[in-house]
Amino acid sequence: MSGLLGKDLLGLEYLTAEQITQVLDTAVPLKEISERAIKKVPTLRGATVVNLFFEASTRTRISFEFAEKRMSADTVNVASAGSSVSKGETLVDTARNLEAMRIDMVVIRHGSSGAARFLAERIESNVINAGDGTHEHPTQGLLDLLTLRDRFGDLRGKRVCICGDVLHSRVARSNIWGLTKLGAEVAVCGPRSLLPNAMEEFNVTIFDRIEQAIEWADALNILRLQLERMQAGHIPSLREYNRVFGVTRERLERAPRDILILHPGPMNRGVEIDSDVADGPHSVILDQVTNGVAVRMAVLYLLAGHNPKLAAAAKGGA
Amino acid sequence: MSAPVVIRGGRIIDPSANTDTVGDLLLQDGVVRSVGDRLGAIDGAIEIDATGRVVSPGFVDVHCHLREPGREDVETIATGAAAAAAGGFTAVCAMPNTDPVTDNQAAVGFVKRQGEAARQARVYPIGAITIGQKGERLAEFGEMVGAGAVAVSDDGKPVVSAQMMRSALEYARTFNIPVADHCEDPTLAAGGAMNEGFISARLGLKGIPAEAEEIMAIRDILLARLTGGHVHLCHMSTVGSVELIRWGKERGIRVTAEVCPHHLSLTEDAVEGYDTNAKMNPPLRTAKDVEALQQAVKDGTIDVIATDHAPHHYDEKEREFSDAPNGIIGLETALAVNITWLVKRGVVDVRTLIEKMSCAPARLFGLPGGTFAKGALGDVTVFDPTAEWKVDAATFRSKGRNTPYRGHTLTGRVDATVVGGRVVFQRGE
Numbered sequence: 069m070s071g072l073l074g075k076d077l078l079g080l081e082y083l084t085a086e087q088i089t090q091v092l093d094t095a096v097p098l099k100e101i102s103e104r105a106i107k108k109v110p111t112l113r114g115a116t117v118v119n120l121f122f123e124a125s126t127r128t129r130i131s132f133e134f135a136e137k138r139m140s141a142d143t144v145n146v147a148s149a150g151s152s153v154s155k156g157e158t159l160v161d162t163a164r165n166l167e168a169m170r171i172d173m174v175v176i177r178h179g180s181s182g183a184a185r186f187l188a189e190r191i192e193s194n195v196i197n198a199g200d201g202t203h204e205h206p207t208q209g210l211l212d213l214l215t216l217r218d219r220f221g222d223l224r225g226k227r228v229c230i231c232g233d234v235l236h237s238r239v240a241r242s243n244i245w246g247l248t249k250l251g252a253e254v255a256v257c258g259p260r261s262l263l264p265n266a267m268e269e270f271n272v273t274i275f276d277r278i279e280q281a282i283e284w285a286d287a288l289n290i291l292r293l294q295l296e297r298m299q300a301g302h303i304p305s306l307r308e309y310n311r312v313f314g315v316t317r318e319r320l321e322r323a324p325r326d327i328l329i330l331h332p333g334p335m336n337r338g339v340e341i342d343s344d345v346a347d348g349p350h351s352v353i354l355d356q357v358t359n360g361v362a363v364r365m366a367v368l369y370l371l372a373g374h375n376p377k378l379a380a381a382a383k384g385g386a
Numbered sequence: 387m388s389a390p391v392v393i394r395g396g397r398i399i400d401p402s403a404n405t406d407t408v409g410d411l412l413l414q415d416g417v418v419r420s421v422g423d424r425l426g427a428i429d430g431a432i433e434i435d436a437t438g439r440v441v442s443p444g445f446v447d448v449h450c451h452l453r454e455p456g457r458e459d460v461e462t463i464a465t466g467a468a469a470a471a472a473g474g475f476t477a478v479c480a481m482p483n484t485d486p487v488t489d490n491q492a493a494v495g496f497v498k499r500q501g502e503a504a505r506q507a508r509v510y511p512i513g514a515i516t517i518g519q520k521g522e523r524l525a526e527f528g529e530m531v532g533a534g535a536v537a538v539s540d541d542g543k544p545v546v547s548a549q550m551m552r553s554a555l556e557y558a559r560t561f562n563i564p565v566a567d568h569c570e571d572p573t574l575a576a577g578g579a580m581n582e583g584f585i586s587a588r589l590g591l592k593g594i595p596a597e598a599e600e601i602m603a604i605r606d607i608l609l610a611r612l613t614g615g616h617v618h619l620c621h622m623s624t625v626g627s628v629e630l631i632r633w634g635k636e637r638g639i640r641v642t643a644e645v646c647p648h649h650l651s652l653t654e655d656a657v658e659g660y661d662t663n664a665k666m667n668p669p670l671r672t673a674k675d676v677e678a679l680q681q682a683v684k685d686g687t688i689d690v691i692a693t694d695h696a697p698h699h700y701d702e703k704e705r706e707f708s709d710a711p712n713g714i715i716g717l718e719t720a721l722a723v724n725i726t727w728l729v730k731r732g733v734v735d736v737r738t739l740i741e742k743m744s745c746a747p748a749r750l751f752g753l754p755g756g757t758f759a760k761g762a763l764g765d766v767t768v769f770d771p772t773a774e775w776k777v778d779a780a781t782f783r784s785k786g787r788n789t790p791y792r793g794h795t796l797t798g799r800v801d802a803t804v805v806g807g808r809v810v811f812q813r814g815e
Contacts, residue, residue, distance in 0.1 A: 180706035181590035182660030203590030264587035
């Protein structure tokens with residue numbers, strides 16, 4: 069099976085602007101399915117999808133599962149704990165065994181960068197990267213793009229600042245590629261100890277102070293600050309992080325324009341984002357979650373070889 | 387007594403004696419008897435036709451991992467020594483990061499005996515600097531040298547403590563052996579999987595900055611200045627290291643340095659696609675580093691080219707990039723990589739390459755060989771500097787298949803390798 073996206077979705081770096089736009093366009097009509105009383109279309113009936121999660125995940129795993137089920141795919145969830153992985157089976161053996169049971173797609177979340185590609189090169193099934201190490205999280209990037217597009221219409225010339233731990237963030241990388249390709253201006257803001265040394269080479273603006281980012285941006289995508297970063301010596305304390313980099317209502321009130329607030333979750337309220345902001349009028353954080361299901365339905369649909377132009381018709385049961 | 391060997395009609399190049407002549411080479415009773423003179427028929431001699439070939443003192447590799455004892459599934463001293471012979475090496479120095487660590491005279495003796503039993507390339511053991519390579523207590527250099535060790539190293543790991551490195555350099559002076567250090571600041575390099583830069587940032591792999599190597603390189607150079615000991619810096623990979631070595635040499639400090647063929651030819655670009663056969667430590671760096679290292683070979687800042695031959699099992703490399711082990715095999719590709727990237731492109735001539743692969747390593751590590759002086763060891767490498775071949779790891783004598791040159795077409799091929807007047811490798815037609 070291969071269509072618009074090819075065999076796999078490994079990262080937004082590897083997609084063209086046209087491909088990204090088509091995924092987003094495909095997701096739009098699919099949104100409506102989740103608003104129905106009977107949230108199901110038969111589009112992927114008979115297809116078997118394995119959700120292979122080697123890392124803990126709630127939101128992404130459930131979102132994929134809903135997307136698969138609402139398209140009528142048969143789904144199996146495999147978590148590393150309680151599977152043969154915990155007995156030392158290699159990734160490639162796990163995948164080959166699954167494939168021997170005749171599956172069609174694998175959704176993989178893994179702690180090692182490149183794991184999704186590694187798998188994709190070794191099995192025939194379609195592979196969807198649901199987050200690989202600190203590399204990419206393409207469906208998160210796509211749902212962020214869809215959420216921004218819903219509000220802005222067109223991303224060209226819009227200014228989006230990604231805030232926080234860019235160094236360890238796969239969400240940041242997928243956002244940088246996706247936003248850049250769709251013509252947005254991209255900046256990052258965070259302590260230099262949490263930005264890659266080669267950050268400039270991504271062609272993004274760097275702000276050392278959150279106040280500068282707020283003055284500049286149309287939207288902030290605020291990354292989760294992993295608590296381990298403090299132990300590893302990247303930052304001195306969560307308290308100081310909030311004081312220097314936290315997105316607070318007071319800071320946003322000084323902005324020259326309304327700023328859209330995104331966060332991939334899970335949030336550390338009171339660290340990178342204050343509750344006033346997370347629950348405030350410009351927060352689209354829950355829209356992101358809603359869009360996540362539609363975007364993943366679109367990716368499944370396209371990888372299964374369906375025509376993007378027929379997505380609207382698929383709602384009816386094509 | 388083995389039969390005499392006559393190598394006829396080759397271009398005999400021996401930088402140690404300033405020889406570059408077309409003629410015959412005669413080996414008898416395991417040593418060099420005659421260099422360059424045209425010889426008539428010799429009764430019972432083994433003939434090697436070297437027309438159009440280069441006849442060089444046998445190559446000497448001061449840095450390889452033969453994995454025995456401990457990982458005989460990935461290489462043994464016998465298979466490693468056979469791979470060395472096939473790559474034109476008549477002598478190799480085996481690093482001590484075996485299991486158990488080669489850190490005492492019994493272990494050193496074992497490596498030496500296994501090498502002798504293999505009857506391929508000569509195998510010279512390198513002993514550990516510290517017991518168990520733990521960096522805590524000096525190993526018994528004297529006993530190890532007595533059992534055949536030619537140098538000490540904790541390679542695979544740096545000697546973290548400056549005080550320990552100081553002691554090692556001082557203590558090694560008694561035995562006149564080099565202390566070979568793997569230069570890496572372990573805190574800066576921790577968790578790193580490739581060179582730090584834009585590619586590592588894009589791929590989401592933790593980077594190892596050049597400074598992790600350079601900080602240790604300059605520390606070692608300064609400790610050599612302090613102690614008067616001979617520090618040998620393993621597998622140098624950065625432009626900064628080259629500058630630091632140059633600084634040390636200009637001041638007469640006893641620092642010598644090696645570079646590996648892969649750091650002279652490949653860049654971090656090879657990691658794209660998460661190819662675990664491009665994963666090694668130190669990592670592949672940038673084009674600027676490669677250029678500086680090539681120039682350092684040319685101008686003498688870098689003394690020797692060593693392989694850092696590091697076989698790994700297929701299964702260990704066939705996995706997620708960050709979990710795959712560091713290292714690639716190199717014995718059977720070293721000559722061709724060096725010719726392809728250095729000689730063919732005009733960076734150095736064949737004579738300089740022989741100096742870096744044979745004379746200098748033998749001299750720096752105090753080994754016999756690296757010369758055709760009359761009565762010298764009959765260790766000879768015959769190679770064709772223009773033959774092209776496609777790398778197929780399946781044909782290698784090493785058990786390792788982990789090479790980033792797989793499928794590459796390289797120039798330069800070994801035709802015959804002679805150790806102590808005995809032909810240990812000869813390419814079939």
